[in-house]
Amino acid sequence: MAATFVPELSTVDEEVWRRTEAIITEGLSGRPDAVTRQLVLFIRVVNVLAVLRFLRPFTALDDARKLRFLTSLENAPVLAIRRGVWGLRTLVFMGYYGQDDVKARMGYSAKSIGWRAVRQESADS
Amino acid sequence: MKHAQYDVLIVGSGAGGGTVAQALIPLVQAGASVLLVEKGPRFRDDEFTGQELEMASALYEDGGGFLTADGTMTLAMGVAYGGSTVVYTGTSLTAPERVIRHWEIPGLDYKDLVTRSEKYAAENNAHLLPDEEINENNRLFVEGCRAAGYEARQFPVNVKGCLGSSLCNLGCPNQAKQGTNRVQLPRAEQGGVEIVTRAEALRIEDRAVVVRVGEAQPDEKGEPSEWKPGDYRVEAATVVLAAGSVGSSTLLLRSGFGAGLPRLGEGFTCHPAFILVAEHEREITNDVGHPKSYYLDRAEQEGWVLETCMYFPFVTAKNLTGFGPSHSTLMRAFPRLQMILVLATDKVTARNRITVDRRGRPAVHYTFTPSVVESMVDATRAATRIFFGAGAVRVHAPPADPPLIERDEISRLDERIHSRFFRPARVSVSAAHPMGGCGMGGDASQSVTDAWGRVHGHPWLRVADASLFPDSVEINPYLTIMGLADRVAEGIMNDHGANSASLGEER
Numbered sequence: 001m002a003a004t005f006v007p008e009l010s011t012v013d014e015e016v017w018r019r020t021e022a023i024i025t026e027g028l029s030g031r032p033d034a035v036t037r038q039l040v041l042f043i044r045v046v047n048v049l050a051v052l053r054f055l056r057p058f059t060a061l062d063d064a065r066k067l068r069f070l071t072s073l074e075n076a077p078v079l080a081i082r083r084g085v086w087g088l089r090t091l092v093f094m095g096y097y098g099q100d101d102v103k104a105r106m107g108y109s110a111k112s113i114g115w116r117a118v119r120q121e122s123a124d125s
Numbered sequence: 126m127k128h129a130q131y132d133v134l135i136v137g138s139g140a141g142g143g144t145v146a147q148a149l150i151p152l153v154q155a156g157a158s159v160l161l162v163e164k165g166p167r168f169r170d171d172e173f174t175g176q177e178l179e180m181a182s183a184l185y186e187d188g189g190g191f192l193t194a195d196g197t198m199t200l201a202m203g204v205a206y207g208g209s210t211v212v213y214t215g216t217s218l219t220a221p222e223r224v225i226r227h228w229e230i231p232g233l234d235y236k237d238l239v240t241r242s243e244k245y246a247a248e249n250n251a252h253l254l255p256d257e258e259i260n261e262n263n264r265l266f267v268e269g270c271r272a273a274g275y276e277a278r279q280f281p282v283n284v285k286g287c288l289g290s291s292l293c294n295l296g297c298p299n300q301a302k303q304g305t306n307r308v309q310l311p312r313a314e315q316g317g318v319e320i321v322t323r324a325e326a327l328r329i330e331d332r333a334v335v336v337r338v339g340e341a342q343p344d345e346k347g348e349p350s351e352w353k354p355g356d357y358r359v360e361a362a363t364v365v366l367a368a369g370s371v372g373s374s375t376l377l378l379r380s381g382f383g384a385g386l387p388r389l390g391e392g393f394t395c396h397p398a399f400i401l402v403a404e405h406e407r408e409i410t411n412d413v414g415h416p417k418s419y420y421l422d423r424a425e426q427e428g429w430v431l432e433t434c435m436y437f438p439f440v441t442a443k444n445l446t447g448f449g450p451s452h453s454t455l456m457r458a459f460p461r462l463q464m465i466l467v468l469a470t471d472k473v474t475a476r477n478r479i480t481v482d483r484r485g486r487p488a489v490h491y492t493f494t495p496s497v498v499e500s501m502v503d504a505t506r507a508a509t510r511i512f513f514g515a516g517a518v519r520v521h522a523p524p525a526d527p528p529l530i531e532r533d534e535i536s537r538l539d540e541r542i543h544s545r546f547f548r549p550a551r552v553s554v555s556a557a558h559p560m561g562g563c564g565m566g567g568d569a570s571q572s573v574t575d576a577w578g579r580v581h582g583h584p585w586l587r588v589a590d591a592s593l594f595p596d597s598v599e600i601n602p603y604l605t606i607m608g609l610a611d612r613v614a615e616g617i618m619n620d621h622g623a624n625s626a627s628l629g630e631e632r
Contacts, residue, residue: 005448067449082550083196093442098178107460110412112298114289
């Protein structure tokens, strides 16, 4: 499911996965246990809904169907379903985009010294 | 439980608490004892690293993930020595006259309030940044506004020695932003006000507050508390609540004040907001420079305000609608992204309010009214025109489906951006201006406090934060909070028979 939210996760190495999971685990550790239970329950609900719709669990769907299915849940008329998708995607985004090397690869380069860094780089080049 | 006794106890150290603490220095010099307790820790300068997750986790309530009761909006509230002034961008505007007149609070004069707010704007070094410090993310907003027929205005910002890290919302790593943690609180401490951090107010009793002092964990940022961990009952002749809209309302509700104050917790507003992102063909300077230098104020005419902004990778990812390849492609275009924050200037409704659950925890009930949704949709259309006017090739608009709008669709914006696509929890909405809950007014049937922040029926208890606002202030609120808090401090001085003039004579 995580790779449906962030396609890059389908091609990254074990280390990126490990860091993604570690950030998510850390993020959930400060939350009530009920939040984790709700997320686990929601993942099961997604699998059941996939079986009802495609006669196979979410994990057995191809990438395009996974994306279409989760997009349909993101637009579901039931708020609890939309909240579930929002919560899961938020955690996955935190796990992936919270990593320093991911930010660097995206070209995000904010530095504490701000304009001084820009002028320094300009002078160096 | 340990016991302590003070003349004045202030709960919270943000714009309200910091202002009151500093303004009471003459009272301390006249022999009174003043204590301020702050739930969050005191951070060392070198702990402001600008790292997104690390700083969000350290500085915000619930690590920045505090959700409204139905889970459809995130509220950003700072928890630190300095409160939310540690994490705001320092945009310094005084309240519009029409808003204060609309509040219709007996005893609150617009000129008096704005004079006090301006005093703090000057004290905090609020000024316009010079042109050479404005980045392209902001310049493009000005150009786009011009092309779309609007006039952008520059924010005065309260910085001193700003290096342009762009990291204001993660706590300035250069100590340039002049929040209460840099200005009012250090002065208050020098003037004899005692400040205890990691000290959470649990409940209010008659002329007393029960405070729990927490222990710093080994791997946690922030200094240990000034007091030993444990529970304290702090007695005080005067108690001032400045824990923010949610914090102060919750504390009063949890302590049973709701019975005599039927309006307690009501009147919650917050300027619900979301981020619009546009992609340019070339890279622009966006992650360097002050992030919020310009704004477009259409609150009076259309119920919305646009502000420039630049957020960090995770917050940006979270705030874009959707996921998958299109979301990922936009994230990879980060150096080419321009951002605008859309804020709706929401109005008080009966449904939007703060309550507490059985454990005394806050529950913020917020429903997006049709008028708020229409305002956000209207603002999104305007922002999209501004982006395209600035040369963007595509715009990510949350209330559109699909959210990516190409340049050649500009003639179809009314159709592409529509309220039917504004589905809560599909569109990521957040708010950083919680207001109301302890609104000022004439009597207890209509309000919680009087125009000087005194809680009806409890003359020893005052409120000095954004919870005093009886309705949305329609601009960034901190200077209005400081102006009101200054009035609260004056009221306390008068209560204690020590107004500044007589103290001056004594000295």
